[in-house]
Amino acid sequence: MRGIKMKVDVIIPTYKPDKGFPEMIKRLEKQTLKPNRIIIMNTEEKYFEKLLYGTDFAREHPEVEVHHLSKREFNHGGTRHLGALHSSGDIFVCMTQDALPADNRLLEELTAPFLSDDRIAVSYARQLPEKDSGEIERFTRAYNYPEESCVKGKEQLSEMGIKTYFCSNVCAAYKKDIYQELGGFVRHTIFNEDMIYAAGAVQAGWKISYAAGARVYHSHNYSCREQFRRNFDNGVSQAQHTDIFSGVPSESEGMKLVKQTASHLIAVHKPWLVIKLIAASGAKYMGFWLGKHYKSLPARFVKACSMNKDYWL
Structure with missing residues (x-):
């Protein structure tokens, strides 16, 4: 089974990519399972051109194709779906611009579950904390992305x-024919397009694979305000898809x-961080609770609470 050749495309939505983005592209190009194409769905051309000024990006990376869209056109689900329409692969991989492959076996490990079980619709990667991650973030990554792989149905x-239903488009692979059969990502959503799709796949009888051997560096040191806003959007998403989230x-x-x-934190002798944990957790819960009740809140307040403000335009 492992000898079967699969054509794999990688889809990366970008917005104001930083200097680490070219390194991500280089690491993808050095994979043991080489991507057929790297499809970049970029929001606002001026920022992309600014990053690459003085380079011959197209000549240096012939397998990369770039599609530009305006900020108003971007949507978490719709933009990735458009990228999937550009893909001609048997499998397409969604990644975020800040996910850095940990080694050259990322794509091989991420797609391996499809070869061992034809009921798998999605396979997502393990996220490792970056060097500047704090103790809380490191533990959270280990909790959500453990060392052991699993299959969920x-x-x-x-x-x-x-x-x-947990799945993350920070780095996740989708079997194209199943994706088309299920109708793809929800086109207009503020958050959770990956989990909404995964939930639909599970409910339709397909399976979700967590491939721990596929690893990317990806973590955040969010402030309490950022945690609040991110979880507000999560709450909005769950309120809009009660058919999926109300039962679980x-x-x-x-x-x-x-x-x-x-x-x-107590076990590693850092009890003072519990205060930070309580503050962050309180911000998360308050944001999530308000997001789930966003329909009863004033429109101006909803937009102020949201991380993805353009969604409300």
């Missing part, structure tokens, strides 16, 4: 709850993470 819902509430999973993180 309907059978796991009673045990895993909302985590059955995520609050209990969040509380479990908080308790285990606090225990970890």
